[in-house]
Amino acid sequence: MARLNPKEIKSIQNDLIKMYGKKMVEVDSPKKGVTTLAPVLGSSQVQRIKLLKEVQKSFAFMGATYSAPAGKSGAVKFGGGLEIKAKTEQALAKQKQQGAVPLKPSQIKPKIVDVPMSAAEMAKKVRAHLKVVNNSKLINSDELNAIAKAISNTIKDDKEVIDFSNPNKIMPAEFIEVLSAIKVARQLEMNNKAIKTTLGISPRRNTSRNQIKILIPESANFPLIDYAIIVSGSKNVNEPELRISVKSKIMSPETNTVKISTVFENQLKNVNKWFKSVSTLEKPNELGVKQISSGVLEAEERNEINKTAGAPILAFMNLIKESSQRSKFEKVIQQVYPSMNNEDLQNMKDVVRYLLRKKMNKANMAKSSPLSDSITEKNMLKKALSLLKHLKKSLNTNKTIEPTFHNFSFMCEKVIVMSSRPNTKTKYNFYRAFYDNVLVKQQVAYSVTTGFKGADKEVRKIKFNLYSKQNFKQYKDYIQLRSKNEVNGMTDTFGLSA
Numbered sequence: 001m002a003r004l005n006p007k008e009i010k011s012i013q014n015d016l017i018k019m020y021g022k023k024m025v026e027v028d029s030p031k032k033g034v035t036t037l038a039p040v041l042g043s044s045q046v047q048r049i050k051l052l053k054e055v056q057k058s059f060a061f062m063g064a065t066y067s068a069p070a071g072k073s074g075a076v077k078f079g080g081g082l083e084i085k086a087k088t089e090q091a092l093a094k095q096k097q098q099g100a101v102p103l104k105p106s107q108i109k110p111k112i113v114d115v116p117m118s119a120a121e122m123a124k125k126v127r128a129h130l131k132v133v134n135n136s137k138l139i140n141s142d143e144l145n146a147i148a149k150a151i152s153n154t155i156k157d158d159k160e161v162i163d164f165s166n167p168n169k170i171m172p173a174e175f176i177e178v179l180s181a182i183k184v185a186r187q188l189e190m191n192n193k194a195i196k197t198t199l200g201i202s203p204r205r206n207t208s209r210n211q212i213k214i215l216i217p218e219s220a221n222f223p224l225i226d227y228a229i230i231v232s233g234s235k236n237v238n239e240p241e242l243r244i245s246v247k248s249k250i251m252s253p254e255t256n257t258v259k260i261s262t263v264f265e266n267q268l269k270n271v272n273k274w275f276k277s278v279s280t281l282e283k284p285n286e287l288g289v290k291q292i293s294s295g296v297l298e299a300e301e302r303n304e305i306n307k308t309a310g311a312p313i314l315a316f317m318n319l320i321k322e323s324s325q326r327s328k329f330e331k332v333i334q335q336v337y338p339s340m341n342n343e344d345l346q347n348m349k350d351v352v353r354y355l356l357r358k359k360m361n362k363a364n365m366a367k368s369s370p371l372s373d374s375i376t377e378k379n380m381l382k383k384a385l386s387l388l389k390h391l392k393k394s395l396n397t398n399k400t401i402e403p404t405f406h407n408f409s410f411m412c413e414k415v416i417v418m419s420s421r422p423n424t425k426t427k428y429n430f431y432r433a434f435y436d437n438v439l440v441k442q443q444v445a446y447s448v449t450t451g452f453k454g455a456d457k458e459v460r461k462i463k464f465n466l467y468s469k470q471n472f473k474q475y476k477d478y479i480q481l482r483s484k485n486e487v488n489g490m491t492d493t494f495g496l497s498a
Helices: 006-020 045-058 089-097 119-134 141-155 173-189 193-198 268-277 283-301 307-320 323-336 342-357 378-395 405-418 431-440
Strands: 025-029 034-037 065-067 075-077 083-086 161-163 211-215 227-232 242-249 444-453 459-467
Touching: 006 045, 045 065, 045 075, 045 083, 119 141, 119 173, 119 211, 141 161, 141 173, 173 193, 173 211, 173 227, 173 242, 173 444, 173 459, 193 459, 268 283, 268 431, 283 307, 283 323, 283 431, 307 323, 307 342, 307 405, 323 342, 323 405, 342 378, 342 405, 378 405, 431 444
Parallel strands: 034 083, 242 444
Antiparallel strands: 025 034, 065 075, 075 083, 161 459, 211 227, 227 242, 444 459
């Protein structure tokens, strides 16, 4: 088979676009020169094979061949690494889940972000956007109808439960944010008493007489706020916006974590202010939460260290130096690492103290930085390296545990996260910190969307739940920590599972 040069490969791709349209042809990997033909939606494997054979005949003069392993659609192959494949329905569905279909608020045109608008205006713009998306070949009629019905069912009344379907998971979590905004605005337009109570609006006030506007910010400058509801037309024209954070539990029972830095508005001094406001009687119960939060905020404020890798070390140190917490915290360490003896426990504390005493440095805290860059004392390094075997045992993994700063920090983080579990001696519950600093101080309400599955195991109804300082305990009365980090590489600071 003659090897194609880059110019010939580009020519083939252009010919395919002429034959099947731009939306049907995409380059998956320019380095390999792989081109994919998106199938006619709903097509069978037989139709995909027919499509590929048609392509092979069109380019036979250039040496194109077609082959298909048993049970596969196969591919048309050329020299020079060019392959032409037809996507399966499953592959296309996966692409949609990964955001190929533009349904996030910032992707919707006409624009719905950064501009206050009513629920009806937002629904109208989303429907106009759907008409454009429908012409893109990335969405089929079932998916289009499901999205259209979701909008209609959301805006038609103030009921919190609606019929819902999400074929191929076409609607991402970010689109649920749009539905949530429309629903809350509509409930206020209809003077829903339960929603007014949740949002702290006087029952005597008739919100159906007010202008209700939705504002979805595009900027990431509002880490906790997904949208705001502006209630105008009242005597109090300066009334603050209702700020809503959206958590979707439709596709997963776990929601995104809330960063501790966000809870305390990125300032260490706010941790201390909050702890001072806690009553003397309650202080012992909140001291561990305060020490962990202080460690995270100190890492945020110290520019000379890696924040993600530094936070567990600083939080760990805060807990072992606090005499009233030390004994309980040590039991959590041994709960996480049961293979540790008392000498190992002492070694772990010694290494953490050493790292704080010698001053951590960002240059020695990169993902691949060896511990020896930060621990230059031979005996202390030996202690640190010996501890990593306990991390390996606790993970029950065949992976090689690299002797890096990140892995030692990850070892500390596992203990910090475990210390917030209700089945530990410490039981560090972050509920009070979250309630005081997010729900009360920042006046944020929580929209938590949950799904109800039908007999076919697919979500067939969703419920828009709204929580605030008025009723948050109906949602949660215990908030623990969660981390997405894994061994051999930390990517983010642990946060609250709120």
